[in-house]
Amino acid sequence: xxxxxxxxxxxxxxxxxxxxxxxxxxxxxxxxxxxxxxxxxxxxxxxxxxxxxxxxxxxxxxxxxxxxxxxxxxxxxxxxxxxxxxxxxxxxxxxxxxxxxxxxxxxxxxxxxxxxxxxxxxxxxxxxxxxxxxxxxxxxxxxxxxxxxxxxxxxxxxxxxxxxxxxxxxxxxxxxxxxxxxxxxxxxxxxxxxxxxxxxxxxxxxxxxxxxxxxxxxxxxxxxxxxxxxxxxxxxxxxxxxxxxxxxxxxxxxxxxxxxx
Amino acid sequence: xxxxxxxxxxxxxxxxxxxxxxxxxxxxxxxxxxxxxxxxxxxxxxxxxxxxxxxxxxxxxxxxxxxxxxxxxxxxxxxxxxxxxxxxxxxxxxxxxxxxxxxxxxxxxxxxxxxxxxxxxxxxxxxxxxxxxxxxxxxxxxxxxxxxxxxxxxxxxxxxxxxxxxxxxxxxxxxxxxxxxxxxxxxxxxxxxxxxxxxxxxxxxxxxxxxxxxxxxxxxxxxxxxxxxxxxxxxxxxxxxxxxxxxxxxxxxxxx
Numbered sequence: 399x400x401x402x403x404x405x406x407x408x409x410x411x412x413x414x415x416x417x418x419x420x421x422x423x424x425x426x427x428x429x430x431x432x433x434x435x436x437x438x439x440x441x442x443x444x445x446x447x448x449x450x451x452x453x454x455x456x457x458x459x460x461x462x463x464x465x466x467x468x469x470x471x472x473x474x475x476x477x478x479x480x481x482x483x484x485x486x487x488x489x490x491x492x493x494x495x496x497x498x499x500x501x502x503x504x505x506x507x508x509x510x511x512x513x514x515x516x517x518x519x520x521x522x523x524x525x526x527x528x529x530x531x532x533x534x535x536x537x538x539x540x541x542x543x544x545x546x547x548x549x550x551x552x553x554x555x556x557x558x559x560x561x562x563x564x565x566x567x568x569x570x571x572x573x574x575x576x577x578x579x580x581x582x583x584x585x586x587x588x589x590x591x592x593x594x595x596x597x598x599x600x601x602x603x604x605x606x607x608x609x610x611x612x613x614x615x616x617x618x619x620x621x622x623x624x625x626x627x628x629x630x631x632x633x634x635x636x637x638x639x640x641x642x643x644x645x646x647x648x649x650x651x652x653x654x655x656x657x658x659x
Numbered sequence: 660x661x662x663x664x665x666x667x668x669x670x671x672x673x674x675x676x677x678x679x680x681x682x683x684x685x686x687x688x689x690x691x692x693x694x695x696x697x698x699x700x701x702x703x704x705x706x707x708x709x710x711x712x713x714x715x716x717x718x719x720x721x722x723x724x725x726x727x728x729x730x731x732x733x734x735x736x737x738x739x740x741x742x743x744x745x746x747x748x749x750x751x752x753x754x755x756x757x758x759x760x761x762x763x764x765x766x767x768x769x770x771x772x773x774x775x776x777x778x779x780x781x782x783x784x785x786x787x788x789x790x791x792x793x794x795x796x797x798x799x800x801x802x803x804x805x806x807x808x809x810x811x812x813x814x815x816x817x818x819x820x821x822x823x824x825x826x827x828x829x830x831x832x833x834x835x836x837x838x839x840x841x842x843x844x845x846x847x848x849x850x851x852x853x854x855x856x857x858x859x860x861x862x863x864x865x866x867x868x869x870x871x872x873x874x875x876x877x878x879x880x881x882x883x884x885x886x887x888x889x890x891x892x893x894x895x896x897x898x899x900x901x902x903x904x905x906x907x908x909x910x911x912x913x914x915x
Contacts, residue, residue, distance in 0.1 A: 479817045485810035489909045502820030530909040
């Protein structure tokens with residue numbers, strides 16, 4: 399039996415107030431531990447809201463949500479999070495930025511030096527341990543943010559459009575790097591994105607969300623062998639997944655179009 | 660190396676413009692026979708400063724002491740009040756209207772009251788310097804503490820650090836640049852406060868020199884005190900600019 403990392407049962411999120419937006423409606427999903435799951439949807443579909451609910455940053459307004467079997471009330475233990483902007487602290491060196499979770503957990507930073515070195519090597523930042531964030535490019539900063547999220551071995555890694563602010567080339571490269579890093583770590587990852595190709599390339603499964611109120615349209619298992627080379631994206635198998643997701647969005651678009659008439 | 664050269668160049672440029680102004684001033688006064696009582700020549704002013712150096716130094720030290728004491732109090736008090744304002748909604752609701760209302764009173768107008776309350780010693784000057792300077796510290800510190808990006812606040816919540824850790828490791832360092840900017844303004848204002856305090860009632864300090872010399876139409880002496888004040892203001896500002904560079908080293912490293 400596989401462990402379930404994230405269990406969502408009819409999760410709803412309605413923002414408070416008379417004109418409160420309904421962001422999520424009836425999300426039911428079970429995400430097995432050790433999977434890389436992409437959460438895909440158009441902008442404003444509630445996919446980030448779902449992730450923030452899992453992170454305990456926002457309360458669900460209906461349904462049940464648990465992480466590693468524990469109902470979510472505030473941020474769960476053993477999670478790491480990567481944000482769209484890297485959220486690095488400008489006054490700390492890269493090494494000290496990566497050690498921030500260790501300090502906040504009141505653990506001995508000295509015991510984590512080797513771990514930091516390992517992560518810096520893994521992400522190709524070995525020469526930048528003593529640099530300040532300002533001195534790094536956008537892609538390198540985001541890699542440092544990934545190191546920070548991984549430093550205390552989180553069982554669940556939450557990534558909220560982490561490459562959304564990067565240019566297309568850097569983004570491709572980061573996709574490849576992230577896969578390589580994840581294949582070493584093999585924890586559970588929830589990866590929010592609005593890029594279809596990115597979602598398919600990285601995911602063991604893709605959860606497709608509809609526009610607001612966000613509903614889960616379909617969870618598509620991606621059965622492609624790893625490591626996946628970037629050129630995989632030009633193959634017919636990959637194209638079939640992409641085409642299937644596109645058609646999902648198209649039928650949904652016409653359906654909501656009819657609804658409006 | 661390059662930086663040192665640049666520093667040297669800008670300092671010497673500033674110095675030479677000052678020298679040019681002094682020369683022009685001297686020449687104009689001599690050419691048009693301006694009366695000393697209206698506008699003394701720079702050479703007279705420097706001669707006066709040289710002749711009575713010790714006397715000026717002791718009065719300058721007094722003004723500097725009250726300025727620095729008022730400034731230090733305003734930093735401590737202003738930062739504490741700002742932390743309270745940002746940290747507690749109740750505190751903010753209760754105190755903010757008071758602060759805004761109080762800030763709209765010209766503090767200089769309160770100076771005579773402080774003499775009534777605190778006498779004619781150093782205390783009223785320090786109090787006025789504090790009062791004028793503290794608002795700059797409050798405003799800029801509040802601004803700094805509130806400028807922590809949303810992502811960073813979320814990060815702090817996910818990491819579940821103590822409020823203490825989050826404040827000292829994230830919020831306060833984030834606020835530091837605007838706090839130092841506030842200190843620069845506050846330092847100049849504290850000097851204004853100290854002088855105003857001395858104008859109102861004093862037997863010591865540069866403000867006292869200006870008032871008493873003005874009473875005997877000793878304009879040379881007034882200008883001598885003004886020169887010292889200008890120099891003092893410059894040095895204090897320069898010290899804070901230096902502190903700013905060294906307190907935020909991450910800002911001047913790296914490529915642009």
